[in-house]
Amino acid sequence: MYKGNFVSVIIASAGMSNRMGSGINKQFILIDNKPILAHTIEKFDKSKFIDEIIVVARATEIDYCKKEIIKKYGFTKVTKIVKGGKERQDSIYNGILALSDKSDIVLTHDGARPFLREELILKGINGAIEFGACVIGVPVKDTIKVVNENNQVHHTPNRALLWAAQTPQCFKTDILKKGYEYASKESIVATDDSSLVEKYGHPVKMIMGSYDNIKITTPDDLIIAESIFKNMNLNENNDGFGGIL
Ligand SMILES: Nc1ccn([C@@H]2O[C@H](COP(=O)(O)OP(=O)(O)OP(=O)(O)O)[C@@H](O)[C@H]2O)c(=O)n1
Numbered sequence: 521m522y523k524g525n526f527v528s529v530i531i532a533s534a535g536m537s538n539r540m541g542s543g544i545n546k547q548f549i550l551i552d553n554k555p556i557l558a559h560t561i562e563k564f565d566k567s568k569f570i571d572e573i574i575v576v577a578r579a580t581e582i583d584y585c586k587k588e589i590i591k592k593y594g595f596t597k598v599t600k601i602v603k604g605g606k607e608r609q610d611s612i613y614n615g616i617l618a619l620s621d622k623s624d625i626v627l628t629h630d631g632a633r634p635f636l637r638e639e640l641i642l643k644g645i646n647g648a649i650e651f652g653a654c655v656i657g658v659p660v661k662d663t664i665k666v667v668n669e670n671n672q673v674h675h676t677p678n679r680a681l682l683w684a685a686q687t688p689q690c691f692k693t694d695i696l697k698k699g700y701e702y703a704s705k706e707s708i709v710a711t712d713d714s715s716l717v718e719k720y721g722h723p724v725k726m727i728m729g730s731y732d733n734i735k736i737t738t739p740d741d742l743i744i745a746e747s748i749f750k751n752m753n754l755n756e757n758n759d760g761f762g763g764i765l
């Protein structure tokens with residue numbers, strides 16, 4: 521169980537939001553009059569399982585985050601706001617370097633995933649304690665095709681074995697650090713944190729997540745996000761596993 525462990529979270533919010541095309545950092549777009557990033561931080565700030573939150577922001581947005589997000593919404597567990605890097609991986613690495621020496625368990629999370637539920641935080645922490653590394657995800661619903669550079673279908677993997685990785689991704693802190701140090705030494709680049717731990721050679725467990733734990737990436741996600749937000753508020757007991765979408 522999580523008791524006795526110091527649990528940290530790194531929230532990556534230093535991306536460029538290119539696919540959103542909003543002209544501003546998508547994490548500052550409002551849902552119910554509150555920035556997406558504030559919704560995300562709130563989930564961890566309120567959680568009794570979390571001890572420290574490191575926010576990773578663009579250098580030019582650190583002051584804004586301090587004033588308009590952390591101070592304005594009265595978050596108490598954000599210990600540091602550090603500057604991001606070119607890729608998400610670089611941003612998370614900066615967050616790792618800012619972790620408290622006390623950190624036993626670390627969760628990495630996207631600032632653009634505001635609909636995380638408390639039970640997934642606990643499942644992730646317990647998964648990290650039991651397995652050393654785990655990732656929250658959901659089985660894919662569509663058939664996935666692997667294509668070549670000419671869009672010719674190369675093969676169709678067995679859907680029963682395919683999961684979509686979400687965040688949080690949860691680790692014993694020393695294991696995540698080793699994964700990132702290994703990636704840096706070997707110049708390994710990946711789009712999520714657990715890939716680096718896999719490549720370092722530590723097994724990663726997949727933990728059942730929730731289909732409504734979406735990452736807000738493109739404008740159509742904002743329409744879905746409004747609907748998830750309303751549903752979460754209407755039905756606080758919705759466990760997120762039933763597939764409201
Ligand atoms: N250099 C980067 C890139 C991404 N992120 C964060 O990682 C999360 C997941 O990334 P994604 O949704 O791809 O965000 P962007 O990189 O901003 O999107 P895009 O690729 O459309 O520019 C986001 O919360 C984003 O802010 C980050 O902290 N630092």
Ligand SMILES: C[C@](O)(CO)[C@H](O)COP(=O)(O)O
Nearest residue numbers: 608630685686687711712735
């Ligand atoms: C970490 C992640 O959210 C898992 O789905 C995803 O890989 C982030 O990737 P992106 O390229 O930054 O969208």
